[in-house]
Amino acid sequence: MTQDTVRPDGTLPPPAPTGGWSLVLPLKPLGLAKSRLARFAGPHRADLALSFALDTVTAALACPGVSRVLVVTGDPLAGERLAALGAVVVADEPGGGLNAALTHGAAYARRAWPDAPLAALSADLPALRPAELARVLAAVPTGGPGNRAFLADAPGLGTTLLACAPGARLAPAFGEGSRARHAAGGAYEITLPDVPSVRRDVDTGEDFVQALALGVGPYTAAAAAALV
Template identity: 40%
Template sequence: MSSQPSFVVLVPVKPPSIGKSRLSTMPDPQRISLATAFARDTISAARRASRVAEVMVVTDDHRFAALAVAEGCSVLPDGVHGDLNGTLVQAAHECARRWPAYGLAALCGDLPALRPDDLDEALAQVPADGPAFVTDALGTGTTMYAARSLGHFDPDFGGESARRHREADALPIDGELSSLRQDVDEAGDLGRAMVLGVGDHTNATL
């Protein structure tokens, strides 16, 4: 199978000042720094993946937007306030307008251990005729949702999203993909990500 760039990756990023609320046992400055570092390591890994043509960061945080642009990403503001899935669909329409030849992949912004090869392996499994998704390490959430055409792109992130994506006939992507499955919501998740090996920004923050 060709490994030519074939996807635009959309990474939604909450303003770090309100992100990672379940790490609230940490002092605010540390939590904010980690939320920023997680997202920077996620987009850095995505940009290095051979199947990724473009990375679009979706955020209302002007400071993070400036960081993302400096790192070679495109940026859009949140399109639908308080509605992640609506925002992703709106951003996907803009990506399809700009880059009509590429598929679309929504990627969680809290994957500090993400390796480009895991992302490439997952994107290679996205079928031509429908969406696919990667479950998180617990098997209940979703860390990536992708489709090769805008017409098949209908993400449903949120609690128990893996079940809903299955019920909507999205394909669960196979493989260990440990770095793509390990998102960080709580302190224990961060420990598991550190075992896998976190990116430079998270490592420097820690």
């Protein structure tokens, strides 16, 4: 147990699980996804959004301890491509928004794999490294149904991962300012150093440049080449 996993009250969480994680990723219809990249990517915006998800899912499935990745989406093309990688595609419920989609996917995972620890993960982590994700998941406590933990994004205002113990309620509160909301809701913050690929989600052109500097996966690298 390291200092990085100390709770805000100074106590240490119980040991984390060694395997069996269910990860839930939300993905908007590609025509609506990543609207803030429109000026940067132009007609390639939907392609970028799909490539981000493909690289995120590929890395997540390669992560030690992850047993399954569920993608909540209503986009047929994205669903087909992600299912081909090995993801479990869960049909989104129209009009619910990001947190409703995550709650829907979490409920699906709980019904199918009730004893598995559960995490919500951003689908726009094109530089994601399996080993870094494994370190983050290993810092999540599993000692009781009230244990939840989150990882802040690179700017420190949002959240890229929210996780909980088997049987716990995920209670996602993603969106602008989610770091503060998750902390206020009782989740403790994982402050591991050297996991930049798990923190670097992409909403803007500047974010994308930073992800490229970290080293993106093959799908995003191919999509980026089309921008030149």
